[in-house]
Amino acid sequence: MGHLRAKLLPPLLAIVFSMLLCGVALVISDANPFSAFAAMVTQVGKGTTLVDILNSTGIYYIAALAVAIGFQMNLFNIGVEGQYRVAAVVAAVFGGSFALPTGIHTLAIIIVAAIAGAAWAAIPAILKVTRGVNEVISTIMMNGLAIGLSAYLIRRDVFGELRGNDIRTPEIHESGWLPGISFGSGGTLFGFSFIAILLGLGYWIMMNRTRFGFELRASGESATAASAGGVNAKKMILVSMLLSGAIAGLISMPEMLGRDHTFSLNFTAGIGFSGIAIALLGRNHPGGIAFGALLWAFLDKSGLALDNVGVPREIVTIMQGSIVLSVVVAYEVVRRVELAAEQRRVGRELGTVGGAA
Structure with a gap:
Protein backbone atom coordinates (compact mmCIF):
# COMPACT_ATOMS: atom_id res chain seq x y z
CA MET A 1 0.00 0.00 0.00
CA GLY A 2 2.80 2.38 0.89
CA HIS A 3 4.60 1.59 -2.38
CA LEU A 4 1.44 2.34 -4.37
CA ARG A 5 0.93 5.59 -2.47
CA ALA A 6 4.51 6.63 -3.22
CA LYS A 7 3.82 6.05 -6.92
CA LEU A 8 0.42 7.74 -7.21
CA LEU A 9 0.62 10.60 -4.73
CA PRO A 10 3.40 12.69 -6.35
CA PRO A 11 1.77 13.11 -9.81
CA LEU A 12 -1.58 13.86 -8.18
CA LEU A 13 0.06 16.50 -6.00
CA ALA A 14 1.78 17.94 -9.05
CA ILE A 15 -1.49 18.21 -10.97
CA VAL A 16 -3.28 19.86 -8.05
CA PHE A 17 -0.42 22.31 -7.55
CA SER A 18 -0.35 23.21 -11.25
CA MET A 19 -4.11 23.82 -11.23
CA LEU A 20 -3.73 26.10 -8.20
CA LEU A 21 -0.88 27.95 -9.88
CA CYS A 22 -2.88 28.42 -13.07
CA GLY A 23 -5.88 29.48 -11.01
CA VAL A 24 -3.79 32.21 -9.40
CA ALA A 25 -2.52 33.29 -12.81
CA LEU A 26 -6.09 33.48 -14.12
CA VAL A 27 -7.26 35.53 -11.14
CA ILE A 28 -4.36 37.95 -11.60
CA SER A 29 -5.35 38.35 -15.26
CA ASP A 30 -8.99 39.06 -14.25
CA ALA A 31 -10.28 35.74 -15.56
CA ASN A 32 -12.51 33.22 -13.82
CA PRO A 33 -10.54 30.01 -13.22
CA PHE A 34 -13.70 27.94 -12.68
CA SER A 35 -15.10 29.04 -16.04
CA ALA A 36 -11.79 28.23 -17.74
CA PHE A 37 -11.50 24.74 -16.27
CA ALA A 38 -15.19 24.05 -16.92
CA ALA A 39 -14.79 25.09 -20.56
CA MET A 40 -11.87 22.68 -20.95
CA VAL A 41 -13.86 19.77 -19.51
CA THR A 42 -16.99 20.44 -21.58
CA GLN A 43 -14.89 20.79 -24.73
CA VAL A 44 -14.17 17.05 -24.59
CA GLY A 45 -17.71 16.26 -25.67
CA LYS A 46 -17.70 18.63 -28.64
CA GLY A 47 -16.87 17.78 -32.25
CA THR A 48 -13.81 15.59 -32.71
CA THR A 49 -12.11 16.66 -29.46
CA LEU A 50 -12.41 13.28 -27.70
CA VAL A 51 -10.98 11.34 -30.63
CA ASP A 52 -8.29 13.99 -31.10
CA ILE A 53 -7.31 13.52 -27.45
CA LEU A 54 -7.07 9.75 -27.87
CA ASN A 55 -5.02 10.10 -31.05
CA SER A 56 -2.63 12.53 -29.38
CA THR A 57 -2.41 10.24 -26.35
CA GLY A 58 -1.08 7.42 -28.54
CA ILE A 59 1.52 9.70 -30.12
CA TYR A 60 2.67 11.12 -26.78
CA TYR A 61 2.75 7.61 -25.33
CA ILE A 62 5.19 6.39 -27.97
CA ALA A 63 7.39 9.47 -27.45
CA ALA A 64 7.47 8.96 -23.69
CA LEU A 65 8.30 5.26 -24.05
CA ALA A 66 11.29 6.20 -26.20
CA VAL A 67 12.50 8.62 -23.52
CA ALA A 68 11.77 6.16 -20.68
CA ILE A 69 14.04 3.49 -22.16
CA GLY A 70 16.93 5.92 -21.95
CA PHE A 71 15.93 7.01 -18.45
CA GLN A 72 16.07 3.40 -17.26
CA MET A 73 19.74 3.43 -18.22
CA ASN A 74 20.27 6.91 -16.73
CA LEU A 75 20.60 8.28 -20.26
CA PHE A 76 18.93 11.59 -21.07
CA ASN A 77 17.94 11.14 -24.72
CA ILE A 78 16.88 14.66 -25.64
CA GLY A 79 17.32 13.67 -29.28
CA VAL A 80 13.93 11.97 -29.56
CA GLU A 81 12.68 15.10 -31.34
CA GLY A 82 15.30 14.81 -34.07
CA GLN A 83 15.12 11.03 -34.28
CA TYR A 84 11.42 10.95 -35.05
CA ARG A 85 11.74 13.84 -37.51
CA VAL A 86 14.48 12.11 -39.52
CA ALA A 87 12.58 8.82 -39.35
CA ALA A 88 9.42 10.55 -40.56
CA VAL A 89 10.97 12.03 -43.69
CA VAL A 90 12.93 8.84 -44.53
CA ALA A 91 9.82 6.66 -44.07
CA ALA A 92 7.71 9.09 -46.11
CA VAL A 93 10.20 9.12 -48.98
CA PHE A 94 10.45 5.33 -48.87
CA GLY A 95 6.70 4.82 -48.64
CA GLY A 96 5.92 7.31 -51.41
CA SER A 97 8.47 5.94 -53.88
CA PHE A 98 6.58 2.78 -54.85
CA ALA A 99 3.59 0.62 -53.98
CA LEU A 100 3.72 -2.79 -52.33
CA PRO A 101 0.90 -5.20 -51.48
CA THR A 102 -1.44 -3.95 -48.77
CA GLY A 103 -0.12 -4.76 -45.31
CA ILE A 104 3.41 -5.45 -46.52
CA HIS A 105 3.73 -1.83 -47.64
CA THR A 106 2.58 -0.57 -44.24
CA LEU A 107 4.87 -2.94 -42.36
CA ALA A 108 7.83 -1.93 -44.54
CA ILE A 109 7.26 1.76 -43.79
CA ILE A 110 7.11 1.06 -40.04
CA ILE A 111 10.33 -0.97 -40.17
CA VAL A 112 12.12 1.72 -42.18
CA ALA A 113 10.99 4.38 -39.68
CA ALA A 114 12.31 2.34 -36.74
CA ILE A 115 15.64 1.68 -38.48
CA ALA A 116 16.03 5.36 -39.39
CA GLY A 117 15.33 6.45 -35.82
CA ALA A 118 17.79 3.90 -34.45
CA ALA A 119 20.45 4.94 -36.97
CA TRP A 120 20.12 8.60 -35.98
CA ALA A 121 20.35 7.65 -32.29
CA ALA A 122 23.40 5.49 -33.00
CA ILE A 123 25.57 8.55 -33.65
CA PRO A 124 25.39 10.00 -30.09
CA ALA A 125 25.45 6.46 -28.69
CA ILE A 126 28.73 5.65 -30.43
CA LEU A 127 30.19 9.01 -29.42
CA LYS A 128 29.35 8.23 -25.79
CA VAL A 129 30.77 4.72 -25.63
CA THR A 130 33.92 5.50 -27.66
CA ARG A 131 34.72 9.09 -26.68
CA GLY A 132 32.66 9.66 -23.55
CA VAL A 133 30.66 12.51 -25.14
CA ASN A 134 27.70 13.48 -22.94
CA GLU A 135 24.48 12.34 -24.63
CA VAL A 136 22.63 15.52 -23.61
CA ILE A 137 25.02 17.70 -25.62
CA SER A 138 25.28 15.38 -28.61
CA THR A 139 21.54 14.73 -28.91
CA ILE A 140 20.72 18.44 -28.69
CA MET A 141 23.15 19.06 -31.55
CA MET A 142 21.64 16.16 -33.49
CA ALA A 151 14.38 20.37 -44.86
CA TYR A 152 17.04 19.38 -47.39
CA LEU A 153 15.48 16.00 -48.20
CA ILE A 154 12.11 17.47 -49.14
CA ARG A 155 13.56 20.08 -51.50
CA ARG A 156 12.08 19.91 -54.98
CA ASP A 157 15.46 18.97 -56.45
CA VAL A 158 15.87 16.09 -53.98
CA PHE A 159 12.78 14.10 -52.92
CA GLY A 160 10.12 16.78 -52.49
CA GLU A 161 7.36 18.07 -54.71
CA LEU A 162 5.27 21.24 -54.71
CA ARG A 163 1.58 20.83 -53.85
CA GLY A 164 -0.14 24.20 -53.70
CA ASN A 165 2.03 26.35 -51.47
CA ASP A 166 3.50 23.39 -49.59
CA ILE A 167 6.61 21.38 -50.40
CA ARG A 168 6.29 17.79 -49.29
CA THR A 169 7.27 14.23 -50.09
CA PRO A 170 5.26 12.21 -52.63
CA GLU A 171 2.05 10.85 -51.12
CA ILE A 172 2.16 7.30 -49.82
CA HIS A 173 0.04 4.93 -51.88
CA GLU A 174 -3.13 3.69 -50.24
CA SER A 175 -1.59 0.24 -49.84
CA GLY A 176 0.70 1.76 -47.20
CA TRP A 177 -2.05 3.38 -45.13
CA LEU A 178 -3.10 2.04 -41.76
CA PRO A 179 -6.90 2.40 -41.43
CA GLY A 180 -8.45 3.53 -38.20
CA ILE A 181 -11.87 3.39 -36.59
CA SER A 182 -14.30 6.02 -37.87
CA PHE A 183 -16.79 7.64 -35.51
CA GLY A 184 -18.43 9.70 -38.21
CA SER A 185 -18.53 13.38 -37.30
CA GLY A 186 -16.67 12.50 -34.11
CA GLY A 187 -13.46 11.83 -36.05
CA THR A 188 -11.33 8.78 -36.82
CA LEU A 189 -9.20 6.98 -34.26
CA PHE A 190 -5.74 6.19 -35.65
CA GLY A 191 -5.11 2.49 -36.18
CA PHE A 192 -1.56 2.94 -34.91
CA SER A 193 -2.97 3.79 -31.46
CA PHE A 194 -3.46 0.05 -30.89
CA ILE A 195 0.17 -0.58 -31.86
CA ALA A 196 1.12 2.02 -29.24
CA ILE A 197 -0.67 -0.12 -26.65
CA LEU A 198 1.30 -3.16 -27.78
CA LEU A 199 4.52 -1.15 -27.52
CA GLY A 200 3.64 -0.30 -23.91
CA LEU A 201 2.97 -3.96 -23.15
CA GLY A 202 6.23 -4.98 -24.81
CA TYR A 203 8.10 -2.34 -22.80
CA TRP A 204 6.64 -3.68 -19.54
CA ILE A 205 7.53 -7.28 -20.43
CA MET A 206 11.03 -6.28 -21.46
CA MET A 207 11.73 -4.33 -18.28
CA ASN A 208 10.14 -6.78 -15.83
CA ARG A 209 10.31 -10.23 -17.41
CA THR A 210 13.57 -10.38 -19.34
CA ARG A 211 17.24 -10.58 -18.46
CA PHE A 212 17.93 -7.59 -20.70
CA GLY A 213 15.47 -5.48 -18.73
CA GLY A 230 29.36 -9.25 -15.63
CA VAL A 231 27.18 -6.67 -17.42
CA ASN A 232 28.89 -4.83 -20.27
CA ALA A 233 28.01 -1.19 -19.53
CA LYS A 234 29.04 0.13 -22.96
CA LYS A 235 26.97 -2.52 -24.71
CA MET A 236 23.94 -1.60 -22.57
CA ILE A 237 24.35 2.09 -23.41
CA LEU A 238 24.54 1.33 -27.12
CA VAL A 239 21.60 -1.09 -27.15
CA SER A 240 19.36 1.14 -25.02
CA MET A 241 20.06 4.19 -27.19
CA LEU A 242 19.38 2.21 -30.37
CA LEU A 243 16.14 0.87 -28.90
CA SER A 244 15.13 4.34 -27.74
CA GLY A 245 15.81 5.71 -31.22
CA ALA A 246 13.85 2.90 -32.88
CA ILE A 247 10.78 3.64 -30.75
CA ALA A 248 11.25 7.37 -31.40
CA GLY A 249 11.18 6.62 -35.11
CA LEU A 250 7.60 5.38 -34.74
CA ILE A 251 6.26 8.63 -33.26
CA SER A 252 5.24 10.00 -36.66
CA MET A 253 3.54 6.81 -37.80
CA ALA A 269 6.87 19.35 -33.96
CA GLY A 270 7.74 19.34 -30.27
CA ILE A 271 6.45 15.84 -29.50
CA GLY A 272 9.87 14.59 -28.42
CA PHE A 273 10.20 17.29 -25.78
CA SER A 274 6.69 16.56 -24.51
CA GLY A 275 7.71 12.91 -24.24
CA ILE A 276 10.44 13.87 -21.76
CA ALA A 277 7.92 15.60 -19.50
CA ILE A 278 5.44 12.71 -19.76
CA ALA A 279 8.11 10.11 -18.95
CA LEU A 280 9.04 12.13 -15.85
CA LEU A 281 5.40 12.39 -14.85
CA GLY A 282 4.85 8.65 -15.32
CA ARG A 283 8.14 7.70 -13.63
CA ASN A 284 9.03 5.45 -16.60
CA HIS A 285 6.18 3.05 -15.76
CA PRO A 286 3.97 2.16 -18.76
CA GLY A 287 0.78 2.75 -16.75
CA GLY A 288 2.01 6.05 -15.37
CA ILE A 289 3.16 7.13 -18.83
CA ALA A 290 -0.29 6.33 -20.24
CA PHE A 291 -1.89 8.54 -17.60
CA GLY A 292 0.62 11.33 -18.30
CA ALA A 293 0.08 11.08 -22.07
CA LEU A 294 -3.69 11.26 -21.63
CA LEU A 295 -3.38 14.30 -19.37
CA TRP A 296 -1.02 16.04 -21.79
CA ALA A 297 -3.32 15.35 -24.74
CA PHE A 298 -6.35 16.58 -22.77
CA LEU A 299 -4.61 19.86 -21.95
CA ASP A 300 -3.54 20.32 -25.57
CA LYS A 301 -6.89 19.66 -27.20
CA SER A 302 -9.34 20.95 -24.60
CA GLY A 303 -7.33 24.17 -24.36
CA LEU A 304 -8.95 25.20 -27.65
CA ALA A 305 -12.05 26.13 -25.66
CA LEU A 306 -10.24 28.78 -23.63
CA ASP A 307 -10.52 31.31 -26.45
CA ASN A 308 -14.30 31.05 -26.18
CA VAL A 309 -14.26 32.27 -22.55
CA GLY A 310 -11.70 35.00 -23.11
CA VAL A 311 -8.76 33.13 -21.55
CA PRO A 312 -5.39 32.97 -23.34
CA ARG A 313 -4.41 29.46 -24.42
CA GLU A 314 -0.96 30.03 -22.92
CA ILE A 315 -2.49 29.00 -19.60
CA VAL A 316 -2.21 25.42 -20.86
CA THR A 317 1.53 25.84 -21.35
CA ILE A 318 1.80 27.24 -17.84
CA MET A 319 -0.04 24.22 -16.46
CA GLN A 320 2.12 21.75 -18.40
CA GLY A 321 5.32 23.46 -17.30
CA SER A 322 4.25 23.64 -13.67
CA ILE A 323 3.36 19.94 -13.72
CA VAL A 324 6.87 19.04 -14.87
CA LEU A 325 8.50 21.21 -12.23
CA SER A 326 6.23 20.26 -9.37
CA VAL A 327 6.27 16.50 -10.07
CA VAL A 328 10.02 16.40 -9.40
CA VAL A 329 9.53 18.28 -6.14
CA ALA A 330 6.52 16.15 -5.20
CA TYR A 331 8.40 12.87 -5.64
CA GLU A 332 11.22 14.13 -3.43
CA VAL A 333 8.78 15.34 -0.75
CA VAL A 334 6.90 12.04 -0.73
CA ARG A 335 10.18 10.11 -0.66
CA ARG A 336 11.33 12.01 2.41
CA VAL A 337 7.97 11.59 4.15
CA ALA A 356 10.90 -6.73 26.06
CA ALA A 357 14.53 -7.61 26.68
Whole structure:
Protein backbone atom coordinates (compact mmCIF):
# COMPACT_ATOMS: atom_id res chain seq x y z
CA MET A 1 0.00 0.00 0.00
CA GLY A 2 2.80 2.38 0.89
CA HIS A 3 4.60 1.59 -2.38
CA LEU A 4 1.44 2.34 -4.37
CA ARG A 5 0.93 5.59 -2.47
CA ALA A 6 4.51 6.63 -3.22
CA LYS A 7 3.82 6.05 -6.92
CA LEU A 8 0.42 7.74 -7.21
CA LEU A 9 0.62 10.60 -4.73
CA PRO A 10 3.40 12.69 -6.35
CA PRO A 11 1.77 13.11 -9.81
CA LEU A 12 -1.58 13.86 -8.18
CA LEU A 13 0.06 16.50 -6.00
CA ALA A 14 1.78 17.94 -9.05
CA ILE A 15 -1.49 18.21 -10.97
CA VAL A 16 -3.28 19.86 -8.05
CA PHE A 17 -0.42 22.31 -7.55
CA SER A 18 -0.35 23.21 -11.25
CA MET A 19 -4.11 23.82 -11.23
CA LEU A 20 -3.73 26.10 -8.20
CA LEU A 21 -0.88 27.95 -9.88
CA CYS A 22 -2.88 28.42 -13.07
CA GLY A 23 -5.88 29.48 -11.01
CA VAL A 24 -3.79 32.21 -9.40
CA ALA A 25 -2.52 33.29 -12.81
CA LEU A 26 -6.09 33.48 -14.12
CA VAL A 27 -7.26 35.53 -11.14
CA ILE A 28 -4.36 37.95 -11.60
CA SER A 29 -5.35 38.35 -15.26
CA ASP A 30 -8.99 39.06 -14.25
CA ALA A 31 -10.28 35.74 -15.56
CA ASN A 32 -12.51 33.22 -13.82
CA PRO A 33 -10.54 30.01 -13.22
CA PHE A 34 -13.70 27.94 -12.68
CA SER A 35 -15.10 29.04 -16.04
CA ALA A 36 -11.79 28.23 -17.74
CA PHE A 37 -11.50 24.74 -16.27
CA ALA A 38 -15.19 24.05 -16.92
CA ALA A 39 -14.79 25.09 -20.56
CA MET A 40 -11.87 22.68 -20.95
CA VAL A 41 -13.86 19.77 -19.51
CA THR A 42 -16.99 20.44 -21.58
CA GLN A 43 -14.89 20.79 -24.73
CA VAL A 44 -14.17 17.05 -24.59
CA GLY A 45 -17.71 16.26 -25.67
CA LYS A 46 -17.70 18.63 -28.64
CA GLY A 47 -16.87 17.78 -32.25
CA THR A 48 -13.81 15.59 -32.71
CA THR A 49 -12.11 16.66 -29.46
CA LEU A 50 -12.41 13.28 -27.70
CA VAL A 51 -10.98 11.34 -30.63
CA ASP A 52 -8.29 13.99 -31.10
CA ILE A 53 -7.31 13.52 -27.45
CA LEU A 54 -7.07 9.75 -27.87
CA ASN A 55 -5.02 10.10 -31.05
CA SER A 56 -2.63 12.53 -29.38
CA THR A 57 -2.41 10.24 -26.35
CA GLY A 58 -1.08 7.42 -28.54
CA ILE A 59 1.52 9.70 -30.12
CA TYR A 60 2.67 11.12 -26.78
CA TYR A 61 2.75 7.61 -25.33
CA ILE A 62 5.19 6.39 -27.97
CA ALA A 63 7.39 9.47 -27.45
CA ALA A 64 7.47 8.96 -23.69
CA LEU A 65 8.30 5.26 -24.05
CA ALA A 66 11.29 6.20 -26.20
CA VAL A 67 12.50 8.62 -23.52
CA ALA A 68 11.77 6.16 -20.68
CA ILE A 69 14.04 3.49 -22.16
CA GLY A 70 16.93 5.92 -21.95
CA PHE A 71 15.93 7.01 -18.45
CA GLN A 72 16.07 3.40 -17.26
CA MET A 73 19.74 3.43 -18.22
CA ASN A 74 20.27 6.91 -16.73
CA LEU A 75 20.60 8.28 -20.26
CA PHE A 76 18.93 11.59 -21.07
CA ASN A 77 17.94 11.14 -24.72
CA ILE A 78 16.88 14.66 -25.64
CA GLY A 79 17.32 13.67 -29.28
CA VAL A 80 13.93 11.97 -29.56
CA GLU A 81 12.68 15.10 -31.34
CA GLY A 82 15.30 14.81 -34.07
CA GLN A 83 15.12 11.03 -34.28
CA TYR A 84 11.42 10.95 -35.05
CA ARG A 85 11.74 13.84 -37.51
CA VAL A 86 14.48 12.11 -39.52
CA ALA A 87 12.58 8.82 -39.35
CA ALA A 88 9.42 10.55 -40.56
CA VAL A 89 10.97 12.03 -43.69
CA VAL A 90 12.93 8.84 -44.53
CA ALA A 91 9.82 6.66 -44.07
CA ALA A 92 7.71 9.09 -46.11
CA VAL A 93 10.20 9.12 -48.98
CA PHE A 94 10.45 5.33 -48.87
CA GLY A 95 6.70 4.82 -48.64
CA GLY A 96 5.92 7.31 -51.41
CA SER A 97 8.47 5.94 -53.88
CA PHE A 98 6.58 2.78 -54.85
CA ALA A 99 3.59 0.62 -53.98
CA LEU A 100 3.72 -2.79 -52.33
CA PRO A 101 0.90 -5.20 -51.48
CA THR A 102 -1.44 -3.95 -48.77
CA GLY A 103 -0.12 -4.76 -45.31
CA ILE A 104 3.41 -5.45 -46.52
CA HIS A 105 3.73 -1.83 -47.64
CA THR A 106 2.58 -0.57 -44.24
CA LEU A 107 4.87 -2.94 -42.36
CA ALA A 108 7.83 -1.93 -44.54
CA ILE A 109 7.26 1.76 -43.79
CA ILE A 110 7.11 1.06 -40.04
CA ILE A 111 10.33 -0.97 -40.17
CA VAL A 112 12.12 1.72 -42.18
CA ALA A 113 10.99 4.38 -39.68
CA ALA A 114 12.31 2.34 -36.74
CA ILE A 115 15.64 1.68 -38.48
CA ALA A 116 16.03 5.36 -39.39
CA GLY A 117 15.33 6.45 -35.82
CA ALA A 118 17.79 3.90 -34.45
CA ALA A 119 20.45 4.94 -36.97
CA TRP A 120 20.12 8.60 -35.98
CA ALA A 121 20.35 7.65 -32.29
CA ALA A 122 23.40 5.49 -33.00
CA ILE A 123 25.57 8.55 -33.65
CA PRO A 124 25.39 10.00 -30.09
CA ALA A 125 25.45 6.46 -28.69
CA ILE A 126 28.73 5.65 -30.43
CA LEU A 127 30.19 9.01 -29.42
CA LYS A 128 29.35 8.23 -25.79
CA VAL A 129 30.77 4.72 -25.63
CA THR A 130 33.92 5.50 -27.66
CA ARG A 131 34.72 9.09 -26.68
CA GLY A 132 32.66 9.66 -23.55
CA VAL A 133 30.66 12.51 -25.14
CA ASN A 134 27.70 13.48 -22.94
CA GLU A 135 24.48 12.34 -24.63
CA VAL A 136 22.63 15.52 -23.61
CA ILE A 137 25.02 17.70 -25.62
CA SER A 138 25.28 15.38 -28.61
CA THR A 139 21.54 14.73 -28.91
CA ILE A 140 20.72 18.44 -28.69
CA MET A 141 23.15 19.06 -31.55
CA MET A 142 21.64 16.16 -33.49
CA ASN A 143 18.20 17.76 -33.17
CA GLY A 144 19.46 20.81 -35.01
CA LEU A 145 21.02 18.66 -37.70
CA ALA A 146 17.76 16.71 -38.05
CA ILE A 147 15.81 19.88 -38.82
CA GLY A 148 18.29 20.85 -41.52
CA LEU A 149 18.45 17.35 -42.98
CA SER A 150 14.67 16.96 -43.17
CA ALA A 151 14.38 20.37 -44.86
CA TYR A 152 17.04 19.38 -47.39
CA LEU A 153 15.48 16.00 -48.20
CA ILE A 154 12.11 17.47 -49.14
CA ARG A 155 13.56 20.08 -51.50
CA ARG A 156 12.08 19.91 -54.98
CA ASP A 157 15.46 18.97 -56.45
CA VAL A 158 15.87 16.09 -53.98
CA PHE A 159 12.78 14.10 -52.92
CA GLY A 160 10.12 16.78 -52.49
CA GLU A 161 7.36 18.07 -54.71
CA LEU A 162 5.27 21.24 -54.71
CA ARG A 163 1.58 20.83 -53.85
CA GLY A 164 -0.14 24.20 -53.70
CA ASN A 165 2.03 26.35 -51.47
CA ASP A 166 3.50 23.39 -49.59
CA ILE A 167 6.61 21.38 -50.40
CA ARG A 168 6.29 17.79 -49.29
CA THR A 169 7.27 14.23 -50.09
CA PRO A 170 5.26 12.21 -52.63
CA GLU A 171 2.05 10.85 -51.12
CA ILE A 172 2.16 7.30 -49.82
CA HIS A 173 0.04 4.93 -51.88
CA GLU A 174 -3.13 3.69 -50.24
CA SER A 175 -1.59 0.24 -49.84
CA GLY A 176 0.70 1.76 -47.20
CA TRP A 177 -2.05 3.38 -45.13
CA LEU A 178 -3.10 2.04 -41.76
CA PRO A 179 -6.90 2.40 -41.43
CA GLY A 180 -8.45 3.53 -38.20
CA ILE A 181 -11.87 3.39 -36.59
CA SER A 182 -14.30 6.02 -37.87
CA PHE A 183 -16.79 7.64 -35.51
CA GLY A 184 -18.43 9.70 -38.21
CA SER A 185 -18.53 13.38 -37.30
CA GLY A 186 -16.67 12.50 -34.11
CA GLY A 187 -13.46 11.83 -36.05
CA THR A 188 -11.33 8.78 -36.82
CA LEU A 189 -9.20 6.98 -34.26
CA PHE A 190 -5.74 6.19 -35.65
CA GLY A 191 -5.11 2.49 -36.18
CA PHE A 192 -1.56 2.94 -34.91
CA SER A 193 -2.97 3.79 -31.46
CA PHE A 194 -3.46 0.05 -30.89
CA ILE A 195 0.17 -0.58 -31.86
CA ALA A 196 1.12 2.02 -29.24
CA ILE A 197 -0.67 -0.12 -26.65
CA LEU A 198 1.30 -3.16 -27.78
CA LEU A 199 4.52 -1.15 -27.52
CA GLY A 200 3.64 -0.30 -23.91
CA LEU A 201 2.97 -3.96 -23.15
CA GLY A 202 6.23 -4.98 -24.81
CA TYR A 203 8.10 -2.34 -22.80
CA TRP A 204 6.64 -3.68 -19.54
CA ILE A 205 7.53 -7.28 -20.43
CA MET A 206 11.03 -6.28 -21.46
CA MET A 207 11.73 -4.33 -18.28
CA ASN A 208 10.14 -6.78 -15.83
CA ARG A 209 10.31 -10.23 -17.41
CA THR A 210 13.57 -10.38 -19.34
CA ARG A 211 17.24 -10.58 -18.46
CA PHE A 212 17.93 -7.59 -20.70
CA GLY A 213 15.47 -5.48 -18.73
CA PHE A 214 17.06 -6.54 -15.44
CA GLU A 215 20.53 -5.69 -16.72
CA LEU A 216 19.27 -2.37 -18.07
CA ARG A 217 17.79 -1.36 -14.72
CA ALA A 218 20.84 -2.65 -12.85
CA SER A 219 23.17 -0.64 -15.07
CA GLY A 220 21.05 2.45 -14.58
CA GLU A 221 21.07 2.10 -10.80
CA SER A 222 24.78 1.35 -10.51
CA ALA A 223 27.02 0.90 -13.53
CA THR A 224 29.90 -0.18 -11.27
CA ALA A 225 27.89 -2.89 -9.53
CA ALA A 226 26.45 -4.07 -12.85
CA SER A 227 29.93 -4.32 -14.37
CA ALA A 228 31.08 -6.33 -11.35
CA GLY A 229 28.19 -8.68 -12.06
CA GLY A 230 29.36 -9.25 -15.63
CA VAL A 231 27.18 -6.67 -17.42
CA ASN A 232 28.89 -4.83 -20.27
CA ALA A 233 28.01 -1.19 -19.53
CA LYS A 234 29.04 0.13 -22.96
CA LYS A 235 26.97 -2.52 -24.71
CA MET A 236 23.94 -1.60 -22.57
CA ILE A 237 24.35 2.09 -23.41
CA LEU A 238 24.54 1.33 -27.12
CA VAL A 239 21.60 -1.09 -27.15
CA SER A 240 19.36 1.14 -25.02
CA MET A 241 20.06 4.19 -27.19
CA LEU A 242 19.38 2.21 -30.37
CA LEU A 243 16.14 0.87 -28.90
CA SER A 244 15.13 4.34 -27.74
CA GLY A 245 15.81 5.71 -31.22
CA ALA A 246 13.85 2.90 -32.88
CA ILE A 247 10.78 3.64 -30.75
CA ALA A 248 11.25 7.37 -31.40
CA GLY A 249 11.18 6.62 -35.11
CA LEU A 250 7.60 5.38 -34.74
CA ILE A 251 6.26 8.63 -33.26
CA SER A 252 5.24 10.00 -36.66
CA MET A 253 3.54 6.81 -37.80
CA PRO A 254 0.02 7.44 -36.37
CA GLU A 255 -0.37 10.70 -38.30
CA MET A 256 1.56 9.65 -41.40
CA LEU A 257 -0.15 6.31 -41.93
CA GLY A 258 -3.54 7.35 -40.61
CA ARG A 259 -4.08 10.88 -41.92
CA ASP A 260 -1.33 12.85 -43.69
CA HIS A 261 0.31 10.14 -45.85
CA THR A 262 3.21 12.51 -46.53
CA PHE A 263 5.82 14.66 -44.79
CA SER A 264 6.22 18.43 -45.01
CA LEU A 265 7.89 21.11 -42.92
CA ASN A 266 4.50 21.70 -41.30
CA PHE A 267 4.63 18.23 -39.73
CA THR A 268 3.86 18.21 -36.00
CA ALA A 269 6.87 19.35 -33.96
CA GLY A 270 7.74 19.34 -30.27
CA ILE A 271 6.45 15.84 -29.50
CA GLY A 272 9.87 14.59 -28.42
CA PHE A 273 10.20 17.29 -25.78
CA SER A 274 6.69 16.56 -24.51
CA GLY A 275 7.71 12.91 -24.24
CA ILE A 276 10.44 13.87 -21.76
CA ALA A 277 7.92 15.60 -19.50
CA ILE A 278 5.44 12.71 -19.76
CA ALA A 279 8.11 10.11 -18.95
CA LEU A 280 9.04 12.13 -15.85
CA LEU A 281 5.40 12.39 -14.85
CA GLY A 282 4.85 8.65 -15.32
CA ARG A 283 8.14 7.70 -13.63
CA ASN A 284 9.03 5.45 -16.60
CA HIS A 285 6.18 3.05 -15.76
CA PRO A 286 3.97 2.16 -18.76
CA GLY A 287 0.78 2.75 -16.75
CA GLY A 288 2.01 6.05 -15.37
CA ILE A 289 3.16 7.13 -18.83
CA ALA A 290 -0.29 6.33 -20.24
CA PHE A 291 -1.89 8.54 -17.60
CA GLY A 292 0.62 11.33 -18.30
CA ALA A 293 0.08 11.08 -22.07
CA LEU A 294 -3.69 11.26 -21.63
CA LEU A 295 -3.38 14.30 -19.37
CA TRP A 296 -1.02 16.04 -21.79
CA ALA A 297 -3.32 15.35 -24.74
CA PHE A 298 -6.35 16.58 -22.77
CA LEU A 299 -4.61 19.86 -21.95
CA ASP A 300 -3.54 20.32 -25.57
CA LYS A 301 -6.89 19.66 -27.20
CA SER A 302 -9.34 20.95 -24.60
CA GLY A 303 -7.33 24.17 -24.36
CA LEU A 304 -8.95 25.20 -27.65
CA ALA A 305 -12.05 26.13 -25.66
CA LEU A 306 -10.24 28.78 -23.63
CA ASP A 307 -10.52 31.31 -26.45
CA ASN A 308 -14.30 31.05 -26.18
CA VAL A 309 -14.26 32.27 -22.55
CA GLY A 310 -11.70 35.00 -23.11
CA VAL A 311 -8.76 33.13 -21.55
CA PRO A 312 -5.39 32.97 -23.34
CA ARG A 313 -4.41 29.46 -24.42
CA GLU A 314 -0.96 30.03 -22.92
CA ILE A 315 -2.49 29.00 -19.60
CA VAL A 316 -2.21 25.42 -20.86
CA THR A 317 1.53 25.84 -21.35
CA ILE A 318 1.80 27.24 -17.84
CA MET A 319 -0.04 24.22 -16.46
CA GLN A 320 2.12 21.75 -18.40
CA GLY A 321 5.32 23.46 -17.30
CA SER A 322 4.25 23.64 -13.67
CA ILE A 323 3.36 19.94 -13.72
CA VAL A 324 6.87 19.04 -14.87
CA LEU A 325 8.50 21.21 -12.23
CA SER A 326 6.23 20.26 -9.37
CA VAL A 327 6.27 16.50 -10.07
CA VAL A 328 10.02 16.40 -9.40
CA VAL A 329 9.53 18.28 -6.14
CA ALA A 330 6.52 16.15 -5.20
CA TYR A 331 8.40 12.87 -5.64
CA GLU A 332 11.22 14.13 -3.43
CA VAL A 333 8.78 15.34 -0.75
CA VAL A 334 6.90 12.04 -0.73
CA ARG A 335 10.18 10.11 -0.66
CA ARG A 336 11.33 12.01 2.41
CA VAL A 337 7.97 11.59 4.15
CA GLU A 338 8.02 7.85 3.43
CA LEU A 339 11.61 7.61 4.66
CA ALA A 340 10.79 9.44 7.89
CA ALA A 341 7.77 7.19 8.46
CA GLU A 342 9.91 4.10 7.88
CA GLN A 343 12.53 5.37 10.33
CA ARG A 344 9.85 5.96 12.98
CA ARG A 345 8.43 2.49 12.41
CA VAL A 346 11.85 0.87 12.78
CA GLY A 347 12.50 2.98 15.88
CA ARG A 348 9.26 1.80 17.48
CA GLU A 349 10.07 -1.84 16.69
CA LEU A 350 13.56 -1.51 18.13
CA GLY A 351 12.13 0.18 21.21
CA THR A 352 9.64 -2.64 21.65
CA VAL A 353 12.36 -5.26 21.33
CA GLY A 354 14.58 -3.37 23.78
CA GLY A 355 11.72 -3.04 26.29
CA ALA A 356 10.90 -6.73 26.06
CA ALA A 357 14.53 -7.61 26.68
